[in-house]
């Protein structure tokens with residue numbers, strides 16, 4: 134082979150390498166699953182959406198800050214209506230510690246005192262329960278669980294979440310702003326994100342990973358988030374509630390899970406698959422590192438950009454802001470408002 138043909142050969146191999154790589158990683162600029170429709174749908178929601186809230190008796194407050202913020206924000210918002218004719222959805226608030234038997238009694242009362250439950254058997258109703266409701270044999274609870282939209286806290290305990298119907302609340306995140314963009318670590322593992330395991334021990338000895346053994350202060354936490362390329366979480370075992378913060382701070386989440394995750398916050402709005410890596414449990418530190426190095430080369434910048442662009446959807450504000458966690462949650466409810474209402478048949 135002449136020098137020119139060697140050169141041409143190398144050049145064409147490089148070309149093939151580059152094109153196959155750029156083909157396998159599509160260039161994505163929007164964090165939304167439906168970028169073409171979100172803004173029109175969102176505007177229609179702000180203009181039209183109405184929610185009727187059953188009056189709890191006696192009144193109560195939610196104990197967790199995120200549920201309480203959601204509830205008070207909803208009560209104070211223009212979404213709340215007392216006109217049931219214009220309501221798209223009906224909200225059944227009940228205290229977090231209410232026994233399942235009392236929840237069943239509450240639904241039975243709503244069913245007999247108001248005409249709305251029977252029209253859809255609860256499908257245009259929603260409720261808030263951090264831990265979610267499990268399967269029960271009582272008819273009222275069956276309808277509540279199977280038909281009504283459940284809003285639980287992310288992550289929802291096993292078996293308590295029905296995909297495409299239910300929704301999760303992202304956790305309240307720290308308000309610290311990102312402090313630096315200099316990447317010092319390939320991977321960051323906060324003290325409770327991944328369960329103690331041989332993997333964690335292997336990562337501890339690797340200088341490219343920062344594995345905390347004690348929880349850091351909020352300021353140091355924010356600094357570590359923004360100076361690491363990837364943040365490692367374990368689904369089912371570790372504490373995954375920091376995933377939203379990681380996104381906002383530009384630390385691409387890597388979720389170690391041995392099954393698909395169906396209850397990520399805002400799953401039918403955001404492109405989670407493009408903003409986070411989902412990896413299996415087997416393989417150990419070597420394989421994990423190889424994967425992260427490759428992702429760094431191929432798609433880290435794009436993932437980080439999309440995650441940060443999606444970040445404001447995961448932030449709670451009081452009062453709420455456009456497209457923030459409160460409004461994105463409401464938007465998910467708006468997407469679920471189409472239910473069939475049965476006309477009541479009068480007995481002859």
Ligand SMILES: *[C@@H]1O[C@H](CO)[C@@H](O)[C@H](O)[C@H]1NC(C)=O
Nearest residue numbers: 188210211212213214215216
């Ligand atoms: C609905 O009625 C209750 C009690 O009469 C009142 O406190 C509340 O402000 C009303 N809500 C709206 C949205 O008008």
Ligand SMILES: *[C@@H]1O[C@H](CO)[C@@H](O)[C@H](O)[C@H]1NC(C)=O
Nearest residue numbers: 244245246247248249250251
């Ligand atoms: C709803 O249907 C149940 C029977 O399934 C009935 O007992 C109840 O009275 C109905 N509610 C109303 C408000 O008509």
Ligand SMILES: *[C@@H]1O[C@H](CO)[C@@H](O)[C@H](O)[C@H]1NC(C)=O
Nearest residue numbers: 311312313314315383438441
């Ligand atoms: C880090 O980068 C983001 C986007 O690339 C930018 O908006 C932000 O201002 C930067 N932060 C600092 C502290 O440089």
